[in-house]
Amino acid sequence: MGTEAIMKQDRTGRGLVLAVFLVAYAVLAFGTWERDLFDADEGRYATVAWHMAVSGDWITPRLNGMEFMDKPPLVYWVQAVLYQGFGRHEFFARTPTVLAGALWAVFIFLFARAWTGSTRTGWYAALLAVTSAAGMIGSRVGPQMDMPLAAAVAGALWAGWSGIQGGRWGTRIGLGVAVGCGLLIKGPLVVAVPMLVAGAWMLAGLRSRAVLRVMFSPLSWAVALLIAAPWYVLVEQANPGWIQHFIEYEHFGRFNEGDHRSFRPFWFYVPIAVIYMMPWASLAWAGWGEAAQHVPWWRRVAGLVTWSPWSPQPWGDVLPSLQEDVRAGRTVTAGRLAWCWFFVAFLLYSLATRKLLNYLLPASAPLFVLLGAQLARRLRDGLSFPWRVPLLGGLLFVGVGAFTLAGLWFPLQTGRLPSDLEAPRWAGLGGWLIAGGLVLCTAVLLVQAMRKRAPHARVVLLLLGSMLAWWCVDHGMARVGHLGSSKRLALALEAEIGRSLERSKGNMPTFVAFKRYPQGLDFYTGWGLGLAIAGGTPEASSQREIVKRYARPYLLTRDAATGHWMAPVFEDAPQRPFGVLWPQALFEERWKGRTWQDEKGHTRHSQVIAIVRWREIEPLGAYVLSGPYAGAGRTDLYLVSNRPPAQR
Secondary structure (H helix, E strand, O other): OOHHHHHHHHHHHHHHHHHHHHHHHHHHHHOOOOOOOOOOOOHHHHHHHHHHHHHHHOOOOOEEEOOOOOOOOOOHHHHHHHHHHHHHHHHHHHHHHHHHHHHEEEEEEEHHHHHOOOOHHHHHHHOOOOOOOHHHHHHHOOOOHHHHHHHHHHHHHHHHHHOOOOOOOOHHHHHHHHHHHHHOOOOOOOHHHHHHHHHHHHOOOOOOHHHHHHHHHHHHHHHHHHHHHHHHHHHHHHHHOOHHHHHHHHHHHHOOOOOOOOOOOHHHHHHHHHHHHOOOOOOOOOOOOHHOOOOOOOHHHHHHHHHOOOOOOOOOOOOOOOOOHHHOOOOEEHHHHHHHHHHHHHHHHHHHOOOOOOHHHOOOOHHHHHHHHHHHHHHHOOOOOOOHHHHHHHHHHHHHHHHHHOOOOOOOOOEEEEEEHHHHHHHHHHHHHHHHHHHHHHHHHHHHHOOOOHHHHHHHHHHHHHHHHHHHHHHHHOOOHHHOHHHHHHHHHHHHHHHHHOOOOOOOOOHHHEEEOOOOOHHHHOOOOEEEEEOOOOOEOOOOOHHHHHHHHHHHHEOOOOOOOOOOOOOHHOOOOOEEEEHHHHHHHHHHOOOOEOOOOOEEOOOEEHOOOOOOOOHHHOOEEEEEEOOEEEEEEEEEEEOOHHHH
């Protein structure tokens, strides 16, 4: 092939990649500006980035002024730059995750095209990915770190695969960039997952020397360290001991530490993998009948364990053998490599005690490569599209929507309010769930009616139906977004602060978040409220949103000599606002007391306005100012006072 032909091929390839990225971004980004940020994760990460943007401290992430050190800062940096350039908005808060979802789709496209030799199959795989539950939920329910990590892992494996094929130095640089960015997204997992996958590929039959040469390329590691090391050095200087805490606790410690949101069963990710592929999951077993027609049942079961969940070998004629990349006398199919990728990551996350729904995203890319190949095979062979699961998914949306619209109990309730108060507030979601289900059912039925004609048009119709169904659900969630977001609480709190300023006469109330801290408050007010966060003891803070190691210096303590509660002292305190943590004893003292003396001996009136849960109102004897509001994963938060409104 001549030089001009090679350059033209490279330009065409770059154009295709750009087209896939733009299409995926358009699908994933549409409507992300509608919905309020959900507490906890969305509000928390958006607020950390907002603090970074307004404070100018790009090294140490902070929440309510306190160090929030559980994640590296790359996602925060992107958000903060967007805030500074375009303003504070939900769309820009979610942009890093949506961009990561589009990149993830690009790498799925590249793997599917390389492993099948078909650009059309690459498109199928990428579009199935972005219209699936994994793509839509992983990219649009953000900002979170798992979809960016999934994109970094897929990018590292793609660069590694290209290097194994004899790629030039550019593939080594690409591997370094992917690893370096991953280290700034979520840390060492971006190294662990690709290395485990590479080890599985060697066991499957790829040439060990070629794989190891790419894995330990000095150029790749130099680029990765050049990208990530400066921040790690600077953050360790600013927060001594952080790296040890990050490695020991955030990775190894939390690996086997469960909490209220984690699930322990080893098999937990089996149904999650199926949910990720919805509504296209039926493609996973669509080839079973043809492939296993004459295979004994025990071999089918063995195939499930030893190779892939679609065994025995329904991919042999779609994902070809890779003879040039294997050890002598071995035959390795691309289907086996895809399954190795999924299985290794699946096993790693399944071994952990702490299991969350989105943790499996770095394992999901090969699933969609396989689904795209299966779809292309069925179209090529004139087989029908497996329509029953998408139809059942649409009917499920309709059923849940009708249930919700009727004002019956809704399974997503998060508060402790009586059901006759809680359930009707979700009714605004019901109509849009029904609409999304009907759209998907209509698309499936039209495809069945057209089964004798235009196979590619039927695929486009199904993809559009799935996109519209997800958008309807997301639009419905925007209608009830106030039930998951602290936005309304932030506006009410800001208004209460304004009223207090008008009548304070120099004696402002103290504003406290009692036991629950809604993390999106500062994002929606646009300035640091510096809320006191009350509850717990010096040994065990009840605020799980605050990293205990870094929260301890902010905890108020009683001076043994004077008996006064003393605020923490920082050398740079005049330059940075910060919230403080109140022990339970201090909150009760301030709440019940009429007057108190500060550390300078001045008498102050005890006026406290608190954010409390519904069930805390009566035990506290509180006077309700307004509510209920959402925040911190609840829907039963109220603004209350320790004084009657007339006395405040």
